[in-house]
Amino acid sequence: MSTQYQCCIYVTLRPSVLDPAGTAVRSGLKQLGYESVEDVRIGKYIELTLSAEDESDAREQLDRMCDQLLANPVIENYRFDIKPLVRG
Amino acid sequence: MSTQYQCCIYVTLRPSVLDPAGTAVRSGLKQLGYESVEDVRIGKYIELTLSAEDESDAREQLDRMCDQLLANPVIENYRFDIKPLVRG
Numbered sequence: 001m002s003t004q005y006q007c008c009i010y011v012t013l014r015p016s017v018l019d020p021a022g023t024a025v026r027s028g029l030k031q032l033g034y035e036s037v038e039d040v041r042i043g044k045y046i047e048l049t050l051s052a053e054d055e056s057d058a059r060e061q062l063d064r065m066c067d068q069l070l071a072n073p074v075i076e077n078y079r080f081d082i083k084p085l086v087r088g
Numbered sequence: 089m090s091t092q093y094q095c096c097i098y099v100t101l102r103p104s105v106l107d108p109a110g111t112a113v114r115s116g117l118k119q120l121g122y123e124s125v126e127d128v129r130i131g132k133y134i135e136l137t138l139s140a141e142d143e144s145d146a147r148e149q150l151d152r153m154c155d156q157l158l159a160n161p162v163i164e165n166y167r168f169d170i171k172p173l174v175r176g
Contacts, residue, residue, distance in 0.1 A: 002124070010133050025134070028157055034149060036090070036139035045098050045133035046113070051124035061122060069116055 002051040004085040005058045011071045011078045012043035046070060049085055058082050090139040092173040093146045099159045099166045100131035134158060137173055146170050 013019050019041050026040040052058035062080050071078040101107050107129050114128040140146035150168050159166040 012133065012135070022134075025157065026136070029136075029153060032153075032156055034138065034153060037153075038137045040134065040136040043133040043135070045100065045131040046110075046128065047100070047131070048114070048117075048128040049126045050122065065117060065120075065122060065125075068120055069113065 002053055004049055004051050005055070005082045006085045007048050007050060007058070007062055007080055007082045009046040009048070009062065009066065009070060009078060009080040010043060011046065011066070011076050013041060014075055014077055017075045043076075044070075055082065055084075090141055091146075092137055092139050093143070093170045094173045095136050095138060095146070095150055095168055095170045097134040097136070097150065097154065097158060097166060097168040098131060099134065099154070099164050101129060102163055102165055105163045131164075132158075143170065143172075 021042045022040040025042065026037055029037045029040070050058060050061060052061060059080075059082065062082065066078045066080070067073055110128040110130045113130065114125055117125045117128070138146060138149060140149055147168075147170065150170070154166045154168070155161055
């Protein structure tokens, strides 16, 4: 029987890749008076649900999804959290 | 003395707001064979560092940053995690 999992995926630019959007946000925050803000990096946060046999099957599916579609492995890293879905 | 904090901010669309990008990703994943994927929602993930007197000061600064610039409170929710920065 398969279980539904709630998955949160964090896609971030690799540290060696420039992040112009992050630089723009940092400069915007400084103009608003937040002088101490540094190292702003902007990534993607993806939530989804999927069915899998068990947690390791879910992790394997997510790894493949990230490599194929959700992240660009040349310039981005990803990580994810999963937990069994409890319908309210 | 002020402390540096590493902050992770998650900006998500409010549940009542349509997410066309999420729908497109869901349909792309289904075409790749991930039939069980549902409820794809795409948000932003922002990392930054800031200096603050203490954790509650850091949280207050972040709340204001999110309301003013990082999130659009009309259509987005946000939450964040912070922890004191330990330089490697």
